[in-house]
Amino acid sequence: MATSPNSFRIGPDERGHFGLFGGRYVAETLMPLILELEKAYNEAKADEQFTGELTYLLTHYAGRPSPLYFAERLTRHLGGAKVYFKRDELNHTGSHKINNVLGQVLLAKRMGKTRVIAETGAGQHGVATATACALFDIPCVVFMGAVDVDRQAPNVVRMKMLGAEVRPVTAGSATLKDAMNEALRDWVATCETTFYCIGTVAGPHPYPAMVRDFQCVIGNEVRSQMMEAEGRLPDTLVACIGGGSNAMGLFHPFLDDAGVRIVGVEAGGKGVETGEHAASLTGGRPGVLHGNRTYLLQDGEGQITEAHSISAGLDYPGIGPEHSWLKELGRVEYVSATDEEALEAFQLLCRLEGIIPALEPAHALAHVTKLAPTLPRDNLLVMNLCGRGDKDVFAVAERLGI
Amino acid sequence: MSRITQRFARLAADKRAGLVAYISAGDPDPATSYQILKGLPDAGADLIELGMPFTDPMADGPSIQLAGQRALKAGITVDATFDMVRRFRREASDRDTPILLMGYYNLVYQRGAARFCSQAADAGVDGFILVDLPPEEADELKPHALAHGLDTVLLTAPTTDDKRLPAVLKYSSGFVYFVSVLGITGTKSASEDAVAAHVARIRRHTALPVGVGFGIKTPEQAAAVARHADAAVVGSAIVDRVKAGLDADGKVRPALVPGVLDYVRSLAKGVRSVRKA
Numbered sequence: 001m002a003t004s005p006n007s008f009r010i011g012p013d014e015r016g017h018f019g020l021f022g023g024r025y026v027a028e029t030l031m032p033l034i035l036e037l038e039k040a041y042n043e044a045k046a047d048e049q050f051t052g053e054l055t056y057l058l059t060h061y062a063g064r065p066s067p068l069y070f071a072e073r074l075t076r077h078l079g080g081a082k083v084y085f086k087r088d089e090l091n092h093t094g095s096h097k098i099n100n101v102l103g104q105v106l107l108a109k110r111m112g113k114t115r116v117i118a119e120t121g122a123g124q125h126g127v128a129t130a131t132a133c134a135l136f137d138i139p140c141v142v143f144m145g146a147v148d149v150d151r152q153a154p155n156v157v158r159m160k161m162l163g164a165e166v167r168p169v170t171a172g173s174a175t176l177k178d179a180m181n182e183a184l185r186d187w188v189a190t191c192e193t194t195f196y197c198i199g200t201v202a203g204p205h206p207y208p209a210m211v212r213d214f215q216c217v218i219g220n221e222v223r224s225q226m227m228e229a230e231g232r233l234p235d236t237l238v239a240c241i242g243g244g245s246n247a248m249g250l251f252h253p254f255l256d257d258a259g260v261r262i263v264g265v266e267a268g269g270k271g272v273e274t275g276e277h278a279a280s281l282t283g284g285r286p287g288v289l290h291g292n293r294t295y296l297l298q299d300g301e302g303q304i305t306e307a308h309s310i311s312a313g314l315d316y317p318g319i320g321p322e323h324s325w326l327k328e329l330g331r332v333e334y335v336s337a338t339d340e341e342a343l344e345a346f347q348l349l350c351r352l353e354g355i356i357p358a359l360e361p362a363h364a365l366a367h368v369t370k371l372a373p374t375l376p377r378d379n380l381l382v383m384n385l386c387g388r389g390d391k392d393v394f395a396v397a398e399r400l401g402i
Numbered sequence: 403m404s405r406i407t408q409r410f411a412r413l414a415a416d417k418r419a420g421l422v423a424y425i426s427a428g429d430p431d432p433a434t435s436y437q438i439l440k441g442l443p444d445a446g447a448d449l450i451e452l453g454m455p456f457t458d459p460m461a462d463g464p465s466i467q468l469a470g471q472r473a474l475k476a477g478i479t480v481d482a483t484f485d486m487v488r489r490f491r492r493e494a495s496d497r498d499t500p501i502l503l504m505g506y507y508n509l510v511y512q513r514g515a516a517r518f519c520s521q522a523a524d525a526g527v528d529g530f531i532l533v534d535l536p537p538e539e540a541d542e543l544k545p546h547a548l549a550h551g552l553d554t555v556l557l558t559a560p561t562t563d564d565k566r567l568p569a570v571l572k573y574s575s576g577f578v579y580f581v582s583v584l585g586i587t588g589t590k591s592a593s594e595d596a597v598a599a600h601v602a603r604i605r606r607h608t609a610l611p612v613g614v615g616f617g618i619k620t621p622e623q624a625a626a627v628a629r630h631a632d633a634a635v636v637g638s639a640i641v642d643r644v645k646a647g648l649d650a651d652g653k654v655r656p657a658l659v660p661g662v663l664d665y666v667r668s669l670a671k672g673v674r675s676v677r678k679a
Contacts, residue, residue: 029559189585302512
């Protein structure tokens with residue numbers, strides 16, 4: 001167990017390490033480009049013109065701030081904590097992904113890159129990237145596992161309508177991990193002109209820190225919105241985790257508020273005990289993949305094993321390195337919810353609140369339905385409702401026989 | 403002096419460049435893979451890169467991806483790879499042919515760098531080429547490799563400029579591997595002029611031998627690289643010959659091993675056709 005730092009918000013160090021985790025485990029061809037990206041990002045975030053343009057876009061294009069909504073019927077139904085939703089599913093493109101993508105595509109433009117590539121699982125990051133690339137008139141290629149192309153068909157159509165090329169990836173398990181491999185392979189061949197827009201808080205430094213910074217708008221808004229609504233900070237935060245970008249965006253601004261309990265919910269698939277899941281922190285151990293050291297699902301040799309989740313966005317055998325660090329420090333609790341639990345929560349939210357959630361935050365909600373009843377009525381719980389379920393309705397209908 | 407350093411010294415004395423032949427350990431199955439490995443010195447390979455198959459080979463093109471999948475399906479493990487090397491050191495015609503393990507860092511990390519280096523050295527391995535361990539992270543491995551007399555061959559790329567090269571060279575021993583194209587293995591090929599210019603640039607920074615790889619598919623291309631570098635590295639084109647030796651059901655045809663070794667022989671002939679000053 002690592003010793004606790006003075007602040008949980010100081011990472012990473014100058015080499016991109018969060019304690020044991022993170023780093024830059026990439027091919028030499030990419031190393032100089034990653035160093036250039038780090039320099040460009042550090043300059044951009046100190047430049048008021050860049051931050052001003054990003055804030056303008058987040059406000060007038062993406063529709064921020066997203067509401068903090070008190071879910072009164074759900075709260076009554078659960079009979080415990082006062083449940084609020086951070087409504088990031090109301091953003092343009094339907095999820096939190098746009099927060100990060102606008103930042104990265106602005107940076108790509110600033111760096112003079114002429115092409116953008118991205119990997120996507122559920123297609124939300126792909127749609128967001130295709131959207132920003134349409135807005136900035138930059139050619140866009142999205143790598144997506146062939147399995148995900150099938151189960152998230154509406155998002156494939158959206159990306160194509162926005163002018164992006166969608167390349168289905170058939171290698172390996174044909175899901176998010178394989179899409180990331182293929183994006184990295186493209187990037188190593190095109191890195192001089194191409195910007196790789198990573199969708200989560202993973203990959204080589206500076207991506208985990210950069211994506212986190214762009215997503216922190218979520219938690220920063222919750223701080224001021226909750227002060228306005230209740231006159232104090234929340235008591236409990238809950239978010240789902242695949243790579244972990246929506247969760248990090250909500251959690252990070254609260255990490256140093258010792259009174260705030262923070263819970264991340266991984267995808268338990270058919271149950272962690274079955275081995276068919278995507279819960280890297282619960283069922284994995286530290287390893288090196290996709291440019292960083294983090295908790296991974298792997299066999300004894302270090303071969304990466306396939307993740308399983310009904311949610312394409314959580315179907316990844318790794319997790320952002322900062323989450324691995326926060327787990328070891330014990331600052332954040334990490335739990336899991338199964339496919340079945342997520343499906344039940346999905347239906348519950350449709351009927352009680354008139355909100356069709358994406359399957360990803362349905363996992364967070366599944367845990368909220370267990371946690372909230374155990375908490376006192378004055379406990380202020382915020383769950384990040386990070387995506388809407390339009391993309392999932394056909395897959396869920398098939399599963400439920402509707 | 404390491405076996406790798408000795409080998410390059412002998413190549414220099416013979417006034418020629420070397421051929422580095424890559425195969426994936428266990429491809430298409432451990433027994434056949436060993437027959438190929440054992441035959442490589444007689445076919446003219448001066449050094450051998452033995453790939454450690456990994457589920458997620460991010461820097462490799464389709465040829466080596468498929469080779470790794472065949473090997474993993476056939477049950478290759480790190481221990482079995484060490485055993486192949488151990489047996490090679492007893493049975494090969496030229497037992498001093500250096501063998502480098504090539505692959506991705508996670509397999510080393512899971513075993514622990516110290517234990518991995520100790521076991522590799524014990525099996526008769528001479529060094530490592532780890533694709534995803536740039537100088538920024540090489541401190542994890544280098545002290546253990548040094549302690550066991552193993553060379554660490556780091557990659558340089560067209561994007562590695564003069565300012566960065568010393569950082570790469572600081573961790574390199576045995577030779578320097580120049581990745582001649584921007585891209586993954588087995589796809590694009592570099593022009594001879596580009597190879598010449600980059601090799602000359604690298605030589606201004608180091609006295610280490612320079613090996614050049616990625617995209618070499620023919621004896622002529624191997625000869626072109628040999629005119630400028632100390633070694634030509636061929637991988638994807640060799641493992642494509644393994645695939646060509648399988649029938650429609652993936653079964654090994656009798657001509658597989660001779661076919662692969664004949665091809666290596668043709669590459670060696672190309673490399674050896676160039677006389678160095």
